[in-house]
Amino acid sequence: MPDTMSAPEAEAVPAEALRGRGWKQAALQPWGRNTTAPCIAARPERMRELWAALDVPEGRALLARGAGRSYGDACLNPGGAMVLTERLDRILHFDSATGLVVAEPGVTFADLLTVFLPRGFVAPVSPGTAFVTLGGALANDVHGKNHHLAGSIGEHVAWFELLLPDSRHLRVSAESDPELFRATIGGIGLTGIITAVCLRLVPVPSNALVVRRTRMPDLDHFLAGFAAAAEASYSVGWIDALATGATLGRGVLEVAEPSESPVAEPSPRSRSFPIDAPEVLLNGATVRAFNELYWRRAPMEGRQQVLPYRRFFYPLDTIHGWNRMYGKRGFHQFQCVLPFGPGEMALRRLLETISASGNASFLAVLKVMGREGVGYLSFGKPGYSLALDIPARAESPALFATLERITRDAGGRIYLAKDSLLSAEGFAEMYPEAHRLQAVRARVDPDGALSSGMSRRFGLG
Amino acid sequence: MSVTMPPATWLVLGASSAVARAFAHQAASHGAALLLAGRDTEDLERQAADLAIRHRVSATPVAFDARDLGSHAGFIADCAARSTGTLNVFLAFGVMPEQAEADRDPATAAAMVEANFTGAASVLAALAPVLEAQRGGTVVALGSVAGDRGRPRNYLYGATKAALATYLQGYAARLSRSGARVLCVKAGPIDTAMTWPLPRLPFMATPQAFARSLWQRAERGAGSVYLPRVWWPVMGIIRLLPTRIFNRLDI
Numbered sequence: 143m144p145d146t147m148s149a150p151e152a153e154a155v156p157a158e159a160l161r162g163r164g165w166k167q168a169a170l171q172p173w174g175r176n177t178t179a180p181c182i183a184a185r186p187e188r189m190r191e192l193w194a195a196l197d198v199p200e201g202r203a204l205l206a207r208g209a210g211r212s213y214g215d216a217c218l219n220p221g222g223a224m225v226l227t228e229r230l231d232r233i234l235h236f237d238s239a240t241g242l243v244v245a246e247p248g249v250t251f252a253d254l255l256t257v258f259l260p261r262g263f264v265a266p267v268s269p270g271t272a273f274v275t276l277g278g279a280l281a282n283d284v285h286g287k288n289h290h291l292a293g294s295i296g297e298h299v300a301w302f303e304l305l306l307p308d309s310r311h312l313r314v315s316a317e318s319d320p321e322l323f324r325a326t327i328g329g330i331g332l333t334g335i336i337t338a339v340c341l342r343l344v345p346v347p348s349n350a351l352v353v354r355r356t357r358m359p360d361l362d363h364f365l366a367g368f369a370a371a372a373e374a375s376y377s378v379g380w381i382d383a384l385a386t387g388a389t390l391g392r393g394v395l396e397v398a399e400p401s402e403s404p405v406a407e408p409s410p411r412s413r414s415f416p417i418d419a420p421e422v423l424l425n426g427a428t429v430r431a432f433n434e435l436y437w438r439r440a441p442m443e444g445r446q447q448v449l450p451y452r453r454f455f456y457p458l459d460t461i462h463g464w465n466r467m468y469g470k471r472g473f474h475q476f477q478c479v480l481p482f483g484p485g486e487m488a489l490r491r492l493l494e495t496i497s498a499s500g501n502a503s504f505l506a507v508l509k510v511m512g513r514e515g516v517g518y519l520s521f522g523k524p525g526y527s528l529a530l531d532i533p534a535r536a537e538s539p540a541l542f543a544t545l546e547r548i549t550r551d552a553g554g555r556i557y558l559a560k561d562s563l564l565s566a567e568g569f570a571e572m573y574p575e576a577h578r579l580q581a582v583r584a585r586v587d588p589d590g591a592l593s594s595g596m597s598r599r600f601g602l603g
Numbered sequence: 604m605s606v607t608m609p610p611a612t613w614l615v616l617g618a619s620s621a622v623a624r625a626f627a628h629q630a631a632s633h634g635a636a637l638l639l640a641g642r643d644t645e646d647l648e649r650q651a652a653d654l655a656i657r658h659r660v661s662a663t664p665v666a667f668d669a670r671d672l673g674s675h676a677g678f679i680a681d682c683a684a685r686s687t688g689t690l691n692v693f694l695a696f697g698v699m700p701e702q703a704e705a706d707r708d709p710a711t712a713a714a715m716v717e718a719n720f721t722g723a724a725s726v727l728a729a730l731a732p733v734l735e736a737q738r739g740g741t742v743v744a745l746g747s748v749a750g751d752r753g754r755p756r757n758y759l760y761g762a763t764k765a766a767l768a769t770y771l772q773g774y775a776a777r778l779s780r781s782g783a784r785v786l787c788v789k790a791g792p793i794d795t796a797m798t799w800p801l802p803r804l805p806f807m808a809t810p811q812a813f814a815r816s817l818w819q820r821a822e823r824g825a826g827s828v829y830l831p832r833v834w835w836p837v838m839g840i841i842r843l844l845p846t847r848i849f850n851r852l853d854i
Contacts, residue, residue: 163800190643190646232650238699
């Protein structure tokens, strides 16, 4: 695991208290690599060891972590205890008549694709990287390129099993305990440790999608393009976040439909980003050139291709550790959703602000979202979602404060899975149902055993 | 004959460990049926389901306790009856309590010797007639580089693995007469629950990469092999270090 390092500065827990119990000192980073959190960490390989991990040395605050693909402190617990669920990765049951799969929390979307695509099933909703675990996907109520039709993943969960800090183990569905269900879906790990997920996979005719890419000259054309693609199974836009003036919001719109005929899929080849890129390489000129090339790659009149699911769903997954591209200091990701109507002006202002800040950002992602998610802290709501990376610099907090202000004024919402800088007030305004999560936590975790860097930042305890 | 030829069976002893699981996936991906032996049968049920779903093979949990020597003959007979085709065995169980703990508590020390060596010797002895009768099959046993030279940090563990390696030499010679192959893998540190609490170790292998290499070796090799391969030259040097120097090293 590349992001686990020995942490001399985190010597708060005496070695004697850790000995022989499966814990060790660790220092974990989120995917954005913008901070390093000293903690103690356990990595159970079977359920018995997971149960044992509930006995946390010195009663430290506890948080589960899957693949660590959250960009900020949603997957960190500075000074606390982390239970890594990546090794709990067994597929327990599959019913090809209904598409229902039951799996442990460490099973990834890559696993689902490898095992079930050859049998004609895919995940109903998939995030932009296949390395995400099912436990993490539920805890963040992730969405994909079909959100406008399918919603986020919580809508496709028949039930999950949850381990509470006091060792109670519950099977939870929307019927059995609607409050706990809604608190856990999108609940960023604050209600317990997810130990199993029952997910409805969807049947597909082949291993491929018919993908159409079209160049969009500006933001108005882009939004019109999305409106025209409202019925498409999948749609996503790549925006050149550095374009300004008449070309503001230019980019490439991709829409896709399941293909009736399969394509030959070369065995996945992956490369690793070899080093922390020197920051001098990441400047306005290089990023501008890259974005220009990407934009020109899609012909003006559009191009249609049949692509395997893997290539359309997870374009960045062939480059392991691409997060090192942003250098040692890491990066922040900003993702918000803005309601249709007033959101269009806010979208323009966000792009102008980012472009004017001179903070180099590779391609931004634009997406239409369809509806609210089932979780109290679900990100989804009808509108436009914009996501982009910004290298971590001294001025990042000020820039993000501006982006947050624009988002709040438009009635938008910032995505917790990506966030590292949202203010507590901003959170309270964007997530008005947070008090319902807190009520459930008071019931299932009365001693407040569960906590994260993010929950403390928002004053959730 | 390749061990991957169906309908072979792999019996995995100590099947709950990360290395055993990764090896079972290798075997299953080559079409072998699996018998998963260990104490945590609830965990083995999960693993069996996973193997069956991912690889469409038969996978069956079997209760097994390395330290319950009296049960071994019956256990092997049961496994032989359940297996299809050639029976092959991956012996993967072992425990590694801290040396200091073993020094403090004789029961801990005895339990480690019993599991890592006595139990292994016992179950292998029960297995030998089955392999001789089928005139073939492969035994892979998980040894350790720690068995090559005793270090202050884990010399009792190392001693159990050295004993196992010596046992396997004679065992391999005996079984070679009936066409069965025995491979002792001298493993370097692998990133598993066993090594998780330890400080960062050199040349750490993932269970998956280790199992892939081991599978390739198991398909043809016999005798002993260092995995990852880098441990062959490293241990060559460490074995040759003069005692005076070795004793001063903090390794």
